[in-house]
Amino acid sequence: MTTTATTLKGQPLDKTVLESMLRRRMFYTPSFEIYGGVSGLYDYGPPGCALQANIIDIWRKHFVLEEDMLEVDCTVLTPHEVLKTSGHVDKFADWMCKDPKNGEILRADHFVEDVLESRLKGDKEARGEKVEEKEVDPKKKKKKTKGQEAIKLDDAVVKEYEEILAQIDNYNGEQLGELIIKYDLKNPTTGVLPTPPVAFNLMFQTSIGPSSNLAGYLRPETAQGQFLNFAKLLEFNTGNMPFASASIGKSYRNEISPRAGLLRVREFLMAEIEHYVDPEGHKKHSRFHEVEDIELVLLDRHTQLSGQTTVKKMAVGKAVKDGLVDNETLGYFLARIHLFLEKLGIDQSKIRFRQHMANEMAHYACDCWDAELLTSTGWVECVGCADRSAYDLTVHAKKTGAPLIVRERLDEPKIIEEWETVIEKKKFGPFYKKDGKTIEAAILATSQEQRETLAKEMEQNGKVIIDVPGVGDGKVEVSKDLLTLEFRKRTENIREYTPNVIEPSFGIGRILYSLIEHNYWTRASDGGDEARGVLSFPPAVAPTKVLIVPLSTNQEFGPFTRKLSQKLRAVGISSRVDDSSASIGKRYSRNDELGTPFGITIDFQTVKDGSVTLRERDSTHQVRADEDKIIAAIQSLVNGAKSWRDIEFELPVFEAQELEVR
């Protein structure tokens, strides 16, 4: 399958060839394959696992260490009540249809998109236009070609379809159902209309404990655990704001029909940051000046809603100034995300930041930009950067009564006149028993306007009715001997506020897969063998840094191999020995496919004088020097202090044997 995607060297990217190489080299493999596999579940083999560990390591240094973030590790198992409060039980769902004839389960938005795209393609063919392989959003399953016929559509219909597709992420279930009826969208495999869309919650459910009475879920994101620990984290940070917590761990989403390899899976590694910021003062960031000149490629909400995908390239400083990006903190993280992706070796020309449209955003977000990477399946959302406002901390505080707030000493005391609630604690608790806390929280959450109204009501009736969702019928009567409402003047020395949260959230598997595509090419571009794949990972990211290759299986080489391997280990450089009987060329070729940047050959000259050759993966050039010089060279290459050009300049170039490798 050749797509419009290209390799690192601009060659057309043959995805079938790439996938077969990744499989052969065990980057990843379908889980439980000998049992037939389970869709949406993949295992990482040794190179994939090392690549993942290196990405995580760089992430931790780039974000957590650089900014003194507080890393936590919270449980995946999460009780029902927490995710009920966070809104995930009610709202974390996709729309699902069923084909009444064959029972096939379809994700509604993908289905509508597939059928419309297929019709548009048929129209183009009927008009005799060239049908380009449009980049497909990876969130959508691969287009069925089945059922697609070359039928010409009215120009007005084409326009209608295109407008629908530009906003496909913006429809709810009812609207998707209406589209299916209106445009008579039949399932191409059966020729019948699917059932109306119903919400399918994406969380995996289980029960905790032996009596099965505590319902729980596998977390769909790592964020909630961080929010619930907010008060402790703030204390750990000795009360200082702003600060961020961070977490690396698995999350789970029971996707309706995962089909895009590593890009849409049911179990995945996430790295998430929750940056807590004072909502007052326009969410300024003290280090924004460090990044303001960094240029980003932006695709904003308005452009998309007008049916366009035209991007704007501009410095993040200007983007914030122009109001395209809402505030400095959000802008700061967009730039930091860009720098991180660059550091990993992501192709700069294949990154864009796309803003979510209103209905597309998660229930908790008030703004969101995705870092999308261009791959053979189109633009892939790899990092989300959402402004969750005070949503989560507020709902959890309201539900539990825990003070998920910041208390800040004011430089100048503030005089405040406002309605206050005074609860008669001694009577209140015993009267409402277990509901007391919830009712108290509801009273405390009332606004000034509500309190004024309540005060009047109390004066008239000697009691008030408070809305308390979850207690009885949601209405609770509170009498005047339990609650007083007073308009008071007071001096405040402390300001209390609920921080807003800016959340950069990284899908490690998606980044890993995109990184592979962006660094892949074949030797055909050098006039070499088409079948010889190379993964040109930067040395810091590469799964293994050095391949040690004894020239032959001659026993004499053994001690040199072992010593070299030990020395590299001592300086923290990962290496592997390939002492198989395959030719040097074959062994290097195997390691080009694994993305190993350097190779050391041990030959008869080594036995004589201790010198070895060092080969660089991308150029296949070699230098020769004594072992310790070569090790020093590798260290400086891996830590980025020197480039291969520097090394070729410093050490004698070695020409022999290279024929065999080319």
Added chain:
Amino acid sequence: MTTTATTLKGQPLDKTVLESMLRRRMFYTPSFEIYGGVSGLYDYGPPGCALQANIIDIWRKHFVLEEDMLEVDCTVLTPHEVLKTSGHVDKFADWMCKDPKNGEILRADHFVEDVLESRLKGDKEARGEKVEEKEVDPKKKKKKTKGQEAIKLDDAVVKEYEEILAQIDNYNGEQLGELIIKYDLKNPTTGVLPTPPVAFNLMFQTSIGPSSNLAGYLRPETAQGQFLNFAKLLEFNTGNMPFASASIGKSYRNEISPRAGLLRVREFLMAEIEHYVDPEGHKKHSRFHEVEDIELVLLDRHTQLSGQTTVKKMAVGKAVKDGLVDNETLGYFLARIHLFLEKLGIDQSKIRFRQHMANEMAHYACDCWDAELLTSTGWVECVGCADRSAYDLTVHAKKTGAPLIVRERLDEPKIIEEWETVIEKKKFGPFYKKDGKTIEAAILATSQEQRETLAKEMEQNGKVIIDVPGVGDGKVEVSKDLLTLEFRKRTENIREYTPNVIEPSFGIGRILYSLIEHNYWTRASDGGDEARGVLSFPPAVAPTKVLIVPLSTNQEFGPFTRKLSQKLRAVGISSRVDDSSASIGKRYSRNDELGTPFGITIDFQTVKDGSVTLRERDSTHQVRADEDKIIAAIQSLVNGAKSWRDIEFELPVFEAQELEVR
């Protein structure tokens, strides 16, 4: 609560004080605490998370990199069929009783143990003996003191109880039920007998996919994913044996009543190695000579069955020679585990290796030694080292037909005469359809004796009956046109075998907790403040390596603090700044509790000449030198090249300000 456990300095360990310190410093915290918490679930705060990451890092270097193990990352979600085959669906259970009066759920073995121990304690009191706080196995919940009365027992009864307790891990559910009846073991909280024990499977269940038809579990160990990938891993290792795979990841066990903090949790991080070895040749290990002199403390199976807990200290070489430890590979890993624990900073006098008794072993194990660490809750199983023989690879191969075997070229061809099965593939598959593979596997699994019998049967009846569990009624008829059985002579150049597996399996949370206890002490031992706790982690393990403390909040110190922090980051040393207004002493004290080994003070002298003081946590001694010398000193301390004594010898000792810290 004071236990018989001691701190690093031999002080009695006050667990309440320690736990309150760990909580205050956010090493770990009950998950979902603001929602009331869920027993058996804990979150790691920043120091716990960093400690965990450092333990994992050392583990990876000590095992994976040192021995070129193939690290993989497999999914937690596991379909039913896999765990049915592995035996976990049927056998991975604990025995559970219910109190019919109050509905309390009890783990049967813990319940029997608790009541008998309580009676023995009452007996001792009645005899006027001193009642020692016996070390309690952490697997067992804390003893209830309620209902315990000072009643004297017959000497014979005491002996009976003691013998039962010595083998408590060796009883099955029925036997535990009999003990409850025989000794009239009533629940002290209600005074009634619990119901007979029933098996409670410890796996968390869920369902995968939108149609809820694929039952799955959260894996109870990381091993199965590794086994299922065996063939691919062997190929990745270019067919070389022996080799090991390794995995670090979460596993899940739905404990009946988890109550021992981090020591018995429902979600936990494991690090597991599966070392594949040829069962022929006594499981020799090529690097055994490197470890044979290492002394281990061993508590074997026979000693325990005779009601004793006397340990033997001996070199692992001798233990293998004497047959106490079955083979070199097992012995090699026991020694390597010992070295790993030592490297982490585990107290050498608090490690023992205990062999499992026959009924105690997991269903897949043929031998197992636990590395147990002594803590305030007794000896805690922290690492298991099991010989799983060929169990897992065999059952999965049999179920799926996948060749989970090694094919080894023989130096000399072997002539073999034996019964062979020839399946008429063209007819066989279409005839049995979906059951074909399973039936074929069953035929291939028949022994030579069985084949001889089958051949006779075939000759007489023209058909045979094969046992195929899971297909129809378990009996399948195969006619002679589908199968031929022949006694043939052939020459073999290849030997095929299923490797055996030696599995060292590490519970990271348990190791982490034990490490904390082993490194904890209070300044009272130096004549200082009782309340001043210290965690003397080795520098490589410590969550943060350096605390940077500006003398005061004076603005002048800011640039120095930032520059130092940046320099440390550049050389890969983690540091934190504490520029709060607390006194220097208080700030150092806080970091003693966090286990930070080094502190750098920035004062007015720094502003003048760039020199800083370096404080060592355990001695509280300080040296003073210019910044770069101090950074170099820290590097050599963290990588283990130098000790604090070396540094005190090399750099000028600094005496001032120390009064405030002491």
